[in-house]
Every structure is written in structure tokens, then in C-alpha cells.
Amino acid sequence: MNGEDARATCMLAVERLTVAYGRTVAVQGIDLRVEVGQVVCLIGANGAGKTTLMRALSGLLRPEAGHIRLEGADITGQPPHRIAALGMRHVPEGRQIFAGLTVAENLALGAWLEDESAEIARRLEQVLALFPRLRERLAQMAGSMSGGEQQMLALGRALMGAPRLLLLDEPSMGLAPLFVEEIFGIIEELKREGRTILLVEQNASAALEVADYAYVLETGRIVLQGPAVQVAQDPAVLAAYLGG
Amino acid sequence: MLAQQLINGVLLGASYALFALGFTLMFGVLRVINLTYGFYFSAGAFAALFLTRDAGLGIWAALPLAAVTAGLIAVALDWLLLAPLRRKRAPELASLMVTLGGVLALYSAATAILGPDIRRLPPGLVDGTVFELAGLRVATPQLFILVASFVLVGALVWLLNFTRLGLAIRAMAENPDAAGLMGIDTGRTAALVSFVAGCLAGAGGVLIGLNFNAIHPYMGESMMLRGFVVVIVGGLGDIRGALIAGLALGVVEVLTAGYVDSGLKEAVAFAILVAVLWTRPSGLFGRPALRRA
Incomplete structure (x- = not known):
């Protein structure tokens, strides 16, 4: 892919992003990309920094360092209403x-x-x-x-x-199994419509099933990334998140 | 006699309710007990004094202008005192203390500049005709106060429930973060809420100044104590509660003054406050988990 195409197809580009919550650094120099039309999932244990990252992306938290670009526009440190106006919606x-x-x-x-x-x-x-x-x-x-x-x-x-980009933070958390199934059915449907989604989930198996690409977050750092099918077969992921 | 007292009580209570509405709105949306609120009341009364005495305006023109002046002062003070704390997400106690310090500084500065004496509105501002109906007496100024209170309360209810801005304000009262995620500029909405609340306080100052014909820099302070009774009994952040509690407080004060002792009316008001909180800690209408604007 040449540079021109990369800009045209990249919805979200996060570069060396660091976010602190009070005195604790919750996200430490993360790089992450979401391409147009892709469903990208972010898995990790509680406290890995997933929600902090999402809140920084939509402007609810101000990053300490790094850059966030939405369709090429630098939105780092912008207030939530401006980022929403550019087409990001955070659930x-x-x-x-x-x-x-x-x-x-x-x-x-x-x-x-x-x-x-x-x-x-x-x-x-x-x-x-x-x-x-x-x-x-x-x-x-x-x-x-x-x-x-x-x-x-x-x-x-x-x-x-x-939304041009939809951020979903733990959409299945605390729901009865029937609702979890329904929510993931909806995410499948949104994917078929060609929507671009960044999904954070503790239900790793369901998330990896629906996603095209996956990142694994541990204590504020990306420890593994790749096409979701590959990440789902990684021995460490199997052991830690898929109960294998 | 009793019917007359009830009418006087409702008239007084209407301006209490008006005053308390702005206070409860500010708390409901901005989540801060803003003690500078009483100052907007004094500011509105003084603005009306200058507008009628020095600029020669009639009361119908002076009331909205004085209210808007108080509203602008409220926006400026919010920006100066509270906006920096909001940006840092400071704890509520810090905001409370900042407004306490701020309001004491404002009152003493106003007293230094304007003098502590009690001022009177120009005579004949509202003609003093007294209507008599079935033995009940209502003077024109009282009627003016009643009409103005109802119009302003009606305007607030309309603003909150039937306008786009009102929807944004209610969303922000429910969940400021989520309101921002919807694309609502929460900083601007906060400023507008301060403006609306300041207008209500200022209008309350004009009406009470008219009712008692006594205007002085600290008048907002004694009003603030009543404002507390009204919003706490009504449930902090609850518009309907503030309306009912405001009217009730006016009636209770007038009845206490009429049948017991006028020196006791404040004692009774605060005894009610304590009794309500003992039995219902979030107020008569307040629901702890659900905030409403």
C-alpha cells in the first residue's frame, strides 16, 4: 500500500499515546490503527488501560503525550463535542x-x-x-x-x-447471556453495513470472532497484535483470555 | 384574616420560589453549591434601583434589564471562580469554598462602594392602588410581583422542556460526560445555565426589593438562607420541589408572623428544614439516585 492509499483508508491512527489517570500512567506509548470499514478489537484484563484509552480517544481525558488522528485530522486534546462533530461516537x-x-x-x-x-x-x-x-x-x-x-x-x-467511527466500550458487560448474544448480533450487522468499529471487550472469544484485527493490551502497553484469527490462536491469548 | 394571610404568603412565596429555582438549576446542572448566587440577587435589586432612579425607566423595562445584568455578572463570576476548578475536575468542597470566599469578598466590596444604607426605589414606581375583592386586599405592587413570578417560572419550564437548549441542559444535568459525547458544548451550556440562573436571582432581587422597598448590598445574604431552606426541602436540583417549597415557605413565614411572632419566622423556617432532613435526607421531592433539572 502506498502513502496516498494509507491516508485514504486510515480512519484512526494513534501514535505513541500516553494517558495518565491522576498519578498512575494507565496507557503507555500505544500505537494503534483502525482502517476504514474494519472492526478492530482491543482485549485485555481489567485495569489494562482499555477504558482509559477509549476515553482519551473521544476527548474525555487529555493525553499526556502522543497523537490521535481521525481521518488525518489531529484531534489530540480536543474537547469531546469537537471530536463528536468530526464523526466519532463513543458508547x-x-x-x-x-x-x-x-x-x-x-x-x-x-x-x-x-x-x-x-x-x-x-x-x-x-x-x-x-x-x-x-x-x-x-x-x-x-x-x-x-x-x-x-x-x-x-x-x-x-x-x-x-458515526464514521464507532467506539464500543464493553458493550456486553453485566448483561444476561441472551442480551450478550443479541448485542454481538448487532455488532455483526453493523460490520456487514461496512461500519468502522473499535471494540473493547472482556468477552475475548466473542470479540475475536467478530473482529478483523486485534490488539492485546497489558498494563498500558500493546503486547500482541495481528489479524483476529491469528490472535485467537496465540497460545498466550488462549491461556489468558480464552480459558484454553 | 386567614385568607388574607394566605394570599400574602403566596405572594411572598412566589418570589422565594423564583429565587430558589435559579439556585437549584445551577446545582442540578453544574453540581456546585454556588454561594455567590445570593450576590446576583443584590446585584439585580441595585441594577433596578439605578435603572429606575437614575435612568428614569419604568418597572417593566427595569425588571428584564436588571435580570440580564445579574445574569451577565453570574456568567462572569462562574468563568472567573468555577470554570478553572471544573477544568481540573476539582472536588465539590473546593468549589464550595471558592464561592464562599468569593461571595464574602463581593458583599464587602459592594458595601464599600455603595455604602451600607438601605435604599428605596423611587416613589410611585408601581402605583399603589389596592384592589379589594370579597374583603381581601391586594396592592398593585403585589400583583406585579405575582404576575412577574408566574411569567418567569413559566418561561423557565418552557425553556427546559420545550427547547433545544433545554434538552441540552437536562442532558448535562443527567450526565455531563455523555452530553459532551453527543456533541454538546458543555462549557457553553454551563455558561448559559449560569446566565439563566443569574437572571432568575436578579429578577427575584427586583421583586423582593419592590415588595419590601428596601435595597442594600447584603440583602442577598438573608435571601440565600431562605434559598437553602427551599432547595433543600424541595430536593436539591428539583425544579418542581423548589416551586412547591418556595410557596410553602412564604405561607409559613406569613402565618408565623401573623399568628405567633414575626421574630420567630426564621426560626420556624429552619426548624422545618431540620425536621424535613431528619425524615427525608434528600428533601421532600428529591430522589437520591436520579437528578432532575
């Missing part, structure tokens, strides 16, 4: 829905940056087609739904922003 760990607002209001907030009401209506139809369960609950308080439904709302809310 944060623990969902972070607006619990005291209705489902409809949550979805409307997802399309906050879109002024065209016809476009908002079109996206809403798309999202409700993907999550039919939300349609019956539009007038309900978001916080009164089950965890799995809230996760669907968090995903739907992000999709209302028509």
Missing part, C-alpha cells in the same frame, strides 16, 4: 444513558449535531429497525429499562449521530 463503559430522560429524548440527543429534521427522522427509523424493542419504549424513562435495553439505547443513541 462508554456502563452505557451512560440519560436515565431521567425518555428513550426518545436520548435518541434525539444522539442526533444533536444534525439540524435537518428529515435526516433525523431517517436515522431514527434505521435505529428503530435495528432495535425494535426501543420503539415500544420511546416515551418511557430510559433509566427504568433493563440493562440490556439500556445498552441497546446507548448503541442506538450513538448510531443517531451517523
Whole structure:
């Protein structure tokens, strides 16, 4: 691939990124790439720095050093609303829905940056087609739904922003097995639509199954990377994350 | 007699509610107990004094202008005192202490510049006609206060529930990080919330100044104590709670003054505060896990 193509197909490029949480350095000089149309997953134990990395990417944390480029534009240290305006949507760990607002209001907030009401209506139809369960609950308080439904709302809310890059942080965490299956079904569906996704998961086997490319994070550093099929067969990964 | 007292109580309570609404809105969205809030009340009253006495404006023009002045002061103080702490994600206690220091400095500076004396609005600002209906007396200034309070409260409810800005404000009250991820400029929204809250405090200052016809730099301080009773009894951050508690406090004060002893009205107000917190630590309407704006 020549340089010209690399720029055209690279959605996210992270270079030597270091992020500190208080005094602890949680992410230490990470390099990572997500190509357009790719699903990339990031696996690692609790406390490996996965969520810290995601929060730095979407602007919720300010990196200490390094660069983050979204489609070539340097977004390092930008506030979340600017990064969102450039097309990144982050579904944060623990969902972070607006619990005291209705489902409809949550979805409307997802399309906050879109002024065209016809476009908002079109996206809403798309999202409700993907999550039919939300349609019956539009007038309900978001916080009164089950965890799995809230996760669907968090995903739907992000999709209302028509993201060019979707960050998913632990979408299956704390959900009943049936919902976990449903969420991964949705991620498969989004992949088929050609969306670009960076996925953080503790459910390593499901994540490696859906992903094209994988990174393994340990105590703030990338210790292994490669096509997901290869990473899934790595003996160390098998032992540590896949219960093999 | 009782009906008359109730009317007076509701009139007084309407301006308490108005004042407390801005305070509870500020807390609900910015998560800070902002003690400079009482100063905006004094600032609004003084702005109205200057606008009517020196610039010769009528009350209908002076009220919105004074409210906007107080709102702008609120934005400036928020930017000066609290925005740096928000950027550093400082603990709430630091913000509380900064606003405590800030408001004491502001009151004493205002007293040094304006003098401690009690000022009066120009006579005849609102004509003093007294209406009598079925033996109940309501003076025009009181009617003005009631109408202005209802209009302002209505405007706030409309802003929060039926506008795009209101949706952003409610989202930020729920979850500031997630609001930022939606593309909402949380810094700008915080400034707008400060402005709206400052306007409400300033309007409250004008109306109370009109009701008692007494304006002095520290007037915001005694109001702030009532503001605390109202928002804590109503549930911090709860708009509906502040409305009900504000009206109730006005009625309780007037009834205490009328039937017991006017010197006891504050004692009764604070006894109620303590009693409510003993039985319901998050206020009458407050729900601990769910914040509402």
C-alpha cells in the first residue's frame, strides 16, 4: 500500500499515546490503527488501560503525550463535542444513558449535531429497525429499562449521530447471556453495513470472532497484535483470555 | 384574616420560589453549591434601583434589564471562580469554598462602594392602588410581583422542556460526560445555565426589593438562607420541589408572623428544614439516585 492509499483508508491512527489517570500512567506509548470499514478489537484484563484509552480517544481525558488522528485530522486534546462533530461516537463503559430522560429524548440527543429534521427522522427509523424493542419504549424513562435495553439505547443513541467511527466500550458487560448474544448480533450487522468499529471487550472469544484485527493490551502497553484469527490462536491469548 | 394571610404568603412565596429555582438549576446542572448566587440577587435589586432612579425607566423595562445584568455578572463570576476548578475536575468542597470566599469578598466590596444604607426605589414606581375583592386586599405592587413570578417560572419550564437548549441542559444535568459525547458544548451550556440562573436571582432581587422597598448590598445574604431552606426541602436540583417549597415557605413565614411572632419566622423556617432532613435526607421531592433539572 502506498502513502496516498494509507491516508485514504486510515480512519484512526494513534501514535505513541500516553494517558495518565491522576498519578498512575494507565496507557503507555500505544500505537494503534483502525482502517476504514474494519472492526478492530482491543482485549485485555481489567485495569489494562482499555477504558482509559477509549476515553482519551473521544476527548474525555487529555493525553499526556502522543497523537490521535481521525481521518488525518489531529484531534489530540480536543474537547469531546469537537471530536463528536468530526464523526466519532463513543458508547462508554456502563452505557451512560440519560436515565431521567425518555428513550426518545436520548435518541434525539444522539442526533444533536444534525439540524435537518428529515435526516433525523431517517436515522431514527434505521435505529428503530435495528432495535425494535426501543420503539415500544420511546416515551418511557430510559433509566427504568433493563440493562440490556439500556445498552441497546446507548448503541442506538450513538448510531443517531451517523458515526464514521464507532467506539464500543464493553458493550456486553453485566448483561444476561441472551442480551450478550443479541448485542454481538448487532455488532455483526453493523460490520456487514461496512461500519468502522473499535471494540473493547472482556468477552475475548466473542470479540475475536467478530473482529478483523486485534490488539492485546497489558498494563498500558500493546503486547500482541495481528489479524483476529491469528490472535485467537496465540497460545498466550488462549491461556489468558480464552480459558484454553 | 386567614385568607388574607394566605394570599400574602403566596405572594411572598412566589418570589422565594423564583429565587430558589435559579439556585437549584445551577446545582442540578453544574453540581456546585454556588454561594455567590445570593450576590446576583443584590446585584439585580441595585441594577433596578439605578435603572429606575437614575435612568428614569419604568418597572417593566427595569425588571428584564436588571435580570440580564445579574445574569451577565453570574456568567462572569462562574468563568472567573468555577470554570478553572471544573477544568481540573476539582472536588465539590473546593468549589464550595471558592464561592464562599468569593461571595464574602463581593458583599464587602459592594458595601464599600455603595455604602451600607438601605435604599428605596423611587416613589410611585408601581402605583399603589389596592384592589379589594370579597374583603381581601391586594396592592398593585403585589400583583406585579405575582404576575412577574408566574411569567418567569413559566418561561423557565418552557425553556427546559420545550427547547433545544433545554434538552441540552437536562442532558448535562443527567450526565455531563455523555452530553459532551453527543456533541454538546458543555462549557457553553454551563455558561448559559449560569446566565439563566443569574437572571432568575436578579429578577427575584427586583421583586423582593419592590415588595419590601428596601435595597442594600447584603440583602442577598438573608435571601440565600431562605434559598437553602427551599432547595433543600424541595430536593436539591428539583425544579418542581423548589416551586412547591418556595410557596410553602412564604405561607409559613406569613402565618408565623401573623399568628405567633414575626421574630420567630426564621426560626420556624429552619426548624422545618431540620425536621424535613431528619425524615427525608434528600428533601421532600428529591430522589437520591436520579437528578432532575
